[in-house]
Amino acid sequence: MNARRDLAEAVRELASAVAVTDVDDPDLAQAAASARELTKLLRERQLEDVPRTPYDEAVGATHYGWHLDNPALPGLTMVFEDGRATATIPDGLGKAYAGPPGKLHGGVGALLLDVLLSSLVQHHGVRAVTASLTVDYRAATRLDVPLRITGDIVGRSGRKVETVGALWCGEVATVEARGLFVQVG
Numbered sequence: 001m002n003a004r005r006d007l008a009e010a011v012r013e014l015a016s017a018v019a020v021t022d023v024d025d026p027d028l029a030q031a032a033a034s035a036r037e038l039t040k041l042l043r044e045r046q047l048e049d050v051p052r053t054p055y056d057e058a059v060g061a062t063h064y065g066w067h068l069d070n071p072a073l074p075g076l077t078m079v080f081e082d083g084r085a086t087a088t089i090p091d092g093l094g095k096a097y098a099g100p101p102g103k104l105h106g107g108v109g110a111l112l113l114d115v116l117l118s119s120l121v122q123h124h125g126v127r128a129v130t131a132s133l134t135v136d137y138r139a140a141t142r143l144d145v146p147l148r149i150t151g152d153i154v155g156r157s158g159r160k161v162e163t164v165g166a167l168w169c170g171e172v173a174t175v176e177a178r179g180l181f182v183q184v185g
């Protein structure tokens with residue numbers, strides 16, 4: 001793992017630790033001071049935008065990474081095989097992504113599915129934006145357990161590409177989505 005990616009992962013771990021820490025105020029104050037020191041160090045040189053895998057690199061690729069270097073978002077490595085997309089999150093998502101107590105916020109599930117489905121459409125060489133994303137929450141998604149995301153293209157007509165996807169917790173599809181993507185440019 002490169003240094004930038006390792007830092008992003010360390011900050012995600014930090015966010016999940018902060019979200020549920022129960023240490024005393026002096027320790028919280030010390031942690032805040034340390035965090036601000038780090039921010040100062042990292043602000044010494046800043047990029048114009050978040051570094052990311054170019055969108056075009058998804059076309060025909062076997063693997064595609066999304067926001068692996070951005071700690072504010074769950075990074076995702078997708079695998080494209082036989083026309084379908086899959087991603088695994090081996091350690092699950094931490095407590096920073098909680099919605100209901102101990103469970104994943106629904107918006108994060110929708111985000112992951114949108115990312116996977118839009119990347120799948122791009123993988124097939126169609127430059128498109130999400131026109132519609134319909135999400136069904138079938139069961140609560142646990143935090144800190146391995147997750148899997150799958151996506152398929154199920155229809156195409158003119159500029160429109162129809163997709164379906166699911167977020168899996170073990171053998172249970174906890175979130176299902178239908179995404180309509182419309183070709184642009």
Ligand SMILES: CCCCC/C=C\C/C=C\C/C=C\C/C=C\CCCC(=O)SCCNC(=O)CCNC(=O)[C@H](O)C(C)(C)COP(=O)(O)OP(=O)(O)OC[C@H]1O[C@@H](n2cnc3c(N)ncnc32)[C@H](O)[C@@H]1OP(=O)(O)O
Pocket residue numbers: 055066114115118119127128129130131132158159160180182183184
């Ligand atoms: C994953 C990493 C992404 C990183 C990207 C970074 C850089 C890439 C740069 C450029 C690449 C370009 C795009 C890829 C970017 C990101 C993908 C990630 C996913 C997103 O984060 S993306 C953000 C959220 N997304 C939007 O910001 C869309 C806002 N919106 C619009 O830009 C327009 O609204 C548009 C273009 C959708 C349509 O507008 P339009 O004028 O071109 O076309 P029109 O309205 O004629 O629709 C044509 C046919 O689609 C049907 N249709 C349209 N909308 C529908 C709906 N909602 N429900 C059901 N049917 C719908 C019509 O009914 C008609 O169907 P028919 O042909 O059968 O009559």
